[in-house]
Amino acid sequence: MSTNLDILIQELSQFGLDQHQAAIYLELLKNGPSTALKLHQKLNIPRTQIYYLTNKLSQIGLIKILARDYGTKFEACSYYQLSDLLQQKKSQVLTLEKSLPNILNQLGRISPTSPKSKVINYHGLDGLKQVTWNSTQAKGILRIFELSSMSAFLDFDFCEKVRQEFINQKLTESRQLTNLTHVSPWTNISDFVYIWNCRYIDPAEIKMSTEIAIYNNITAIYQYQKNQIFCVEIYDQDLADTQKAFFDFVWKRATKMRLLNLHGETILKTKPSPTP
Secondary structure, X not given: OOHHHHHHHHXXXXXXXXHHHHHHHHHHHHHOOEOHHHHHHHHOOOHHHHHHHXXXXXHOOOEEEEEEOOEEEEEEOOOOHHHHHHHXXXXXXXXXXXXXXXXXXXXXXXXXXXXXXXXXXXXXXXXXXXXXHHHHHOOOEEXXXXXOOHHHOOOHHHHXXXXXXXXXXXXXXXXXXXXXXXXXXXXXXXXXXXXXXXXXXXXXXXXXXXXXXXXXXXXXXXXXXXXXXXXXXXXXXXXXXXXXXXXXXXXXXXXXXXXXXXXXXXXXXXXXXXOO
16 A cells, blocks of 8 residues: 555544545545455455445445445545534534533542542643533532633633533523723623623732632632643532632622623723622
């Protein structure tokens, strides 16, 4: 097999095809429809295995199985089918992201050696996306010491999916403490704005240099330094309860901000005053 085909086989492995599946697909794409016998002779793959492999390729839409009176042939589908395959994999990843927190919780319940406290580290944009998605499992109130909107680091469509997931999961309220006197519009999901509340804390009193989200038994810490993103999830009920109490203490003394529209734009009142 030529070097170019070897490279293509390696590339196709990223779409979930093993070496033999990729070889069969490329052979059919290059030379047209073929029988199991000819594929066996050309690729040196056992005929019984070819039937299994072609069935798998048919299931993901990369080949057609043509049944004829004189025998069965296999034909490659358009290589643009890989775009659909990519979308399927994206959907699978999103489903996994959504289910991971619940799976971890369920496994923790049945594992006799599962610790009551644990720390999980994440790095980079992918880590930030995972930690952000995990927070959609928040029950009751989500409390956030906010540095900036997550859209500053993550793409807007993903952020909107997160906000919609909060609504789907029936989050009661999202409370945000900020040092900003003006929050620019940041969403098109008005249902989330209805459960979102923002208050201002003077940076002279508490300057926020680290973003913190507190929910359930989790304290999630986001650190942005020189374009390096580092996130930590701490699973500990006592710590989460302490952080919630501290947040609520500050919340009561923070200043309510005025909501300007259902895109989340808010400004500090002209004469800030602590709210009970």
